Amino acid sequence: MNRNATLGRKIAVAVVLLIVLLPFLWLLQMSFRPNESIMAFPPQLLFSPTVEHYAALWDDAFRSSFVNSLLSASISTLLALTFGIPAAYSLSLWRGRRKHALGFWILVTRMAPPIAFTIPYFLVYRNLGLLDTVTGLVIIYTTFNLPLVIWMMQPFFEAVPGSLEEAALMDGARPARVFAEIILPMVVPGIAATAILCFLYAWNDFFFALILTRSDARTAPVAVVNFMNYEGWEWGKIAAGGSLVMAPVLVFSLAVRKYLVSGLTAGAVKG
Amino acid sequence: MSETISPIDRERRAFLRTALAPSLLVLVIIAGLPTIYLVATSLTPFSMVRPGSATDFSEPLRNYGFLAEDGRFLNSLWVQAKLSVYGVAAQVLLGMLLALLLHTRSTFIEVTRTFFLIPMVLPPIVVAVIWKLLYTPDISPLYHVAQLFDLTLPAMTSSVDYALTAIVIADTWEWFPFTFLMVLATLQTIPDEYSEAAVMDGAGRVQVFFHITLPFILPILIVSGLFRLIDSIKAFPLIFLLTQGGPGTVTEVTNFYAYILAFNNGEIGYSSAITVILVAIIITISWAATRAGTNRGGAT
Numbered sequence: 372m373n374r375n376a377t378l379g380r381k382i383a384v385a386v387v388l389l390i391v392l393l394p395f396l397w398l399l400q401m402s403f404r405p406n407e408s409i410m411a412f413p414p415q416l417l418f419s420p421t422v423e424h425y426a427a428l429w430d431d432a433f434r435s436s437f438v439n440s441l442l443s444a445s446i447s448t449l450l451a452l453t454f455g456i457p458a459a460y461s462l463s464l465w466r467g468r469r470k471h472a473l474g475f476w477i478l479v480t481r482m483a484p485p486i487a488f489t490i491p492y493f494l495v496y497r498n499l500g501l502l503d504t505v506t507g508l509v510i511i512y513t514t515f516n517l518p519l520v521i522w523m524m525q526p527f528f529e530a531v532p533g534s535l536e537e538a539a540l541m542d543g544a545r546p547a548r549v550f551a552e553i554i555l556p557m558v559v560p561g562i563a564a565t566a567i568l569c570f571l572y573a574w575n576d577f578f579f580a581l582i583l584t585r586s587d588a589r590t591a592p593v594a595v596v597n598f599m600n601y602e603g604w605e606w607g608k609i610a611a612g613g614s615l616v617m618a619p620v621l622v623f624s625l626a627v628r629k630y631l632v633s634g635l636t637a638g639a640v641k642g
Numbered sequence: 643m644s645e646t647i648s649p650i651d652r653e654r655r656a657f658l659r660t661a662l663a664p665s666l667l668v669l670v671i672i673a674g675l676p677t678i679y680l681v682a683t684s685l686t687p688f689s690m691v692r693p694g695s696a697t698d699f700s701e702p703l704r705n706y707g708f709l710a711e712d713g714r715f716l717n718s719l720w721v722q723a724k725l726s727v728y729g730v731a732a733q734v735l736l737g738m739l740l741a742l743l744l745h746t747r748s749t750f751i752e753v754t755r756t757f758f759l760i761p762m763v764l765p766p767i768v769v770a771v772i773w774k775l776l777y778t779p780d781i782s783p784l785y786h787v788a789q790l791f792d793l794t795l796p797a798m799t800s801s802v803d804y805a806l807t808a809i810v811i812a813d814t815w816e817w818f819p820f821t822f823l824m825v826l827a828t829l830q831t832i833p834d835e836y837s838e839a840a841v842m843d844g845a846g847r848v849q850v851f852f853h854i855t856l857p858f859i860l861p862i863l864i865v866s867g868l869f870r871l872i873d874s875i876k877a878f879p880l881i882f883l884l885t886q887g888g889p890g891t892v893t894e895v896t897n898f899y900a901y902i903l904a905f906n907n908g909e910i911g912y913s914s915a916i917t918v919i920l921v922a923i924i925i926t927i928s929w930a931a932t933r934a935g936t937n938r939g940g941a942t
Contacts, residue, residue, distance in 0.1 A: 376748035384743060388754050394815065395760055397783060398772045414786045454668055457661035464658060475932055480673050482928050484876045486900050487917050490683065490910060491676035494696075514673050521665060540650050546657035575765040577879050582905055592767040596883065599774075606781060613771045617764050624763035625756055631763070631823065 402610035409606050424611035432586075433612060436594035440616075443505050443590065444573035447512035451569050452562065455520025460550060462521065463528035477518040485578040488514055493582055503585045511583065512573040519572065520565055523630070527561030528554065564630045567623045574620065591616045677921075684915040690908030705915035715916060718896040724806060725813070725895055726874040732814040734867050737821025738859070742851075744822075745829045755826070762819035770883035773812040777884060799884045805893045812880050817870055824866040828859050861934065868931040872924055896920055 376384075401409065403420040428434070462470065492511050493502070501507035531554055539549045555562075580590040589597075595612040598605050624631065647655075685702035688695045709715055740758065744751055761769065777799045779785045788795045798808035837850050845853070877895055881887060887894030887902065894902075896916060904913035 376746040376751055380743065380746060381748065381750055384751050384754055387740065387743070388757055391758060391815070392760060394772045394776055395764070398768070398775060401775065409781060414783070454665045458665035461658040461662040465662075475929070477669075478932060479925055479928055480669070482872050482924050484897050484917065484920050484924065485878070486897060486904070486913075487680055487921050488673070488676050490904055490914055490917060491679035493905075494679070494683070494910070495676075510672060513668070514676075517665060517669060517672075540654065546654045550657070550661070571763075575767075577765070577767040577882075581882075592765055595771060596767060599883075606775070609771060610775070613768045617768045620763055620765055621760070625759070628756060628759065631759070 398610050398613055401606065402614045404607060404610075406607055424607040425615070427608060428611055428615065431608075432589075433591070433594050436589045437591045437615065439505055439508075439584075439588050440574055440591040443508040443512060443588075444570050446505070447509045447516050447573050448566055448569040450509065450513050451516035451520045452566060455517050456524055456555075456562065457550070459521045459524030460528050460554065463525045474522070477522055480518045481515055481522075485576075489579060489582050492579075496583060502583060503588045505588050507583055508573075508576075508580060508588060508590070511579050512576065515572060516569040519569055523565045523568065524558065524561055527558040531557050564627045567627045568630060571620055571624060574616075680914050680921075681918055683911055684918045686911045688911035688914075690910065695911070705912050708912065709915065709919070714891060714894070714899060715896070717891055718894050718899040721806065721891070721893060722875065722895040722897075725809060725877065725893075726871055728810045729813045729817075729874055730867050730870045732810065733818045733870055734821050734863055736814065736818040737823075737866070738825050738863065740818065740822045741825035741829055742855075745826060758822060759819045761816050762823075764816070766816070766879040767883070769812065769816045770879040773808075773815075773880065774883050777808055800889055802889050802892055805885050805889060809877075809880055809884060809893055812884065813874070813877065816880075817873070820870065821863070821866045824862050825859055828862040829855070832858050865931060865934050868927060868934060872927050872931065875920060875924060875927075 402424055403422070404418050405421045405423065408415050408418040462473070488511060492507075496502045496507050501510070535553060536549055539553055540546065575592070576590070577592045577596075580588075580593045581596075584590065584593065591612070595609060595616060598609045598612060683696070684705055686696060686698050687701075687704060688698075744755055744758075764772075776782050776784055777797075779795075779797055785795055796804055798804045832855065836854050840850050840854055875895075876897060878897060878901070881893055881895060881898050885893040887898045891899075897920060900913045900916040900920065903909045903916065
């Protein structure tokens with residue numbers, strides 16, 4: 372549409388945006404509200420902001436669950452990248468009918484309901500002693516992150532001109548060196564975007580961590596929910612914990628906005 | 643295949659195989675084997691309280707036979723169908739309307755686009771916490787505002803009539819940005835000439851929408867709807883936090899029923915059978931989605 376936006380349309384957009392974001396902003400303001408103000412009746416619109424809930428979380432077991440989330444998400448991202456990047460490169464050069472079938476199964480792995488993997492993993496982890504360990508989480512997060520890397524990296528490799536590679540090979544360079552020294556540096560932006568999405572998916576996980584951890588390896592999303600189960604609901608802590616869990620997500624996902632759609636649809640649709 | 647493969651080509655192919663093999667091996671171990679294990683477990687009456695039941699294959703299809711008579715399972719499919727249909731329809735419609743509203747040239751509006759994505763990128767459990775705040779009468783601003791106007795809102799999540807609606811609303815808030823993003827991207831590929839020509843011929847806005855815009859975005863509406871449909875089958879955090887499947891089994895979707903069976907009741911075998919059915923449904927829809935996705939020019 373060539374028309375420029377009218378003032379009416381701009382106002383409409385601003386109003387809709389405000390309505391859409393209100394629930395999110397409500398959580399955010401609540402994390403800064405003193406306890407008396409949260410339960411006050413009649414409700415107070417204004418309050419003097421406090422960081423007491425955040426401070427309480429820092430002294431709490433929540434801190435170690437935050438570390439567990441960081442560890443399991445980053446290690447599984449690294450693992451998925453290490454295996455997935457060479458595989459994606461290989462697949463990007465592969466022509467043939469079986470590639471389509473493989474792509475479909477990779478998509479299914481991403482789409483499967485978490486419980487499909489949780490039941491067998493729970494049973495096996497019980498015997499291997501991997502329940503309630505970060506290692507256990509890293510392995511199960513790799514089930515969805517490895518397919519994501521393989522699928523998301525392919526278009527980036529396809530965009531590298533084939534002539535570069537051929538010329539280097541003709542000059543006698545080994546394929547592994549061509550890959551490491553010529554191809555890889557050209558797909559660094561793709562690797563960055565893929566890494567961020569992998570991290571976010573693992574970070575956002577709730578179901579796997581709920582079932583496969585108890586206390587030692589509990590992740591931040593599960594810890595937030597646990598504030599609801601014991602001795603009255605600590606709404607201030609819940610709001611502050613929720614805000615802490617979403618903070619890295621907001622920063623990173625807006626950075627990879629362009630790739631959100633291809634990440635969510637496992638490459639079946641390009642956004 | 644040509645008869646003569648140059649040494650360079652041979653070395654290159656060997657390298658490509660070496661690059662792919664470890665990933666395939668890892669996927670077979672961490673995804674393939676567990677899937678086989680799941681199917682095998684679904685053929686046993688395995689229950690946590692009966693040792694030895696894990697390897698009892700005497701009546702392999704027993705669990706699947708139970709399914710047809712299990713009223714709670716059939717109810718969960720029905721709940722799932724309602725949640726998916728209402729949720730996906732609302733997300734596609736709202737996403738499309740918002741995309742139409744934001745499809746215009748303006749720096750201000752282009753900046754707002756990013757902020758509309760926030761609900762979708764939030765961790766699902768944070769979305770559930772947000773709606774828990776809004777649905778808890780004691781502290782919810784919604785209930786306070788209603789009180790100011792002397793209105794009494796029902797306690798949404800514990801009401802038989804409104805619990806599913808409460809989930810649909812929260813799910814729609816979380817995911818309409820996805821359809822919005824997909825539709826907006828497609829709108830931007832429609833050549834201006836089409837609508838300009840139609841306007842020259844005297845077509846009104848409504849006519850332009852139904853005769854030009856809608857046919858253009860219809861495929862993406864279907865594809866994004868299918869993707870949301872697949873995802874809606876996995877709905878968990880919202881139900882876990884807001885209703886626990888209740889009241890009664892009003893919001894108990896199949897995924898949640900399978901969770902309760904396996905991890906509250908210890909009925910691993912039967913839960914696995916239900917999960918196998920869910921995976922089969924998802925494979926079918928994914929297949930349809932990739933077909934629809936590849937049939938669109940330019941996609942995949």
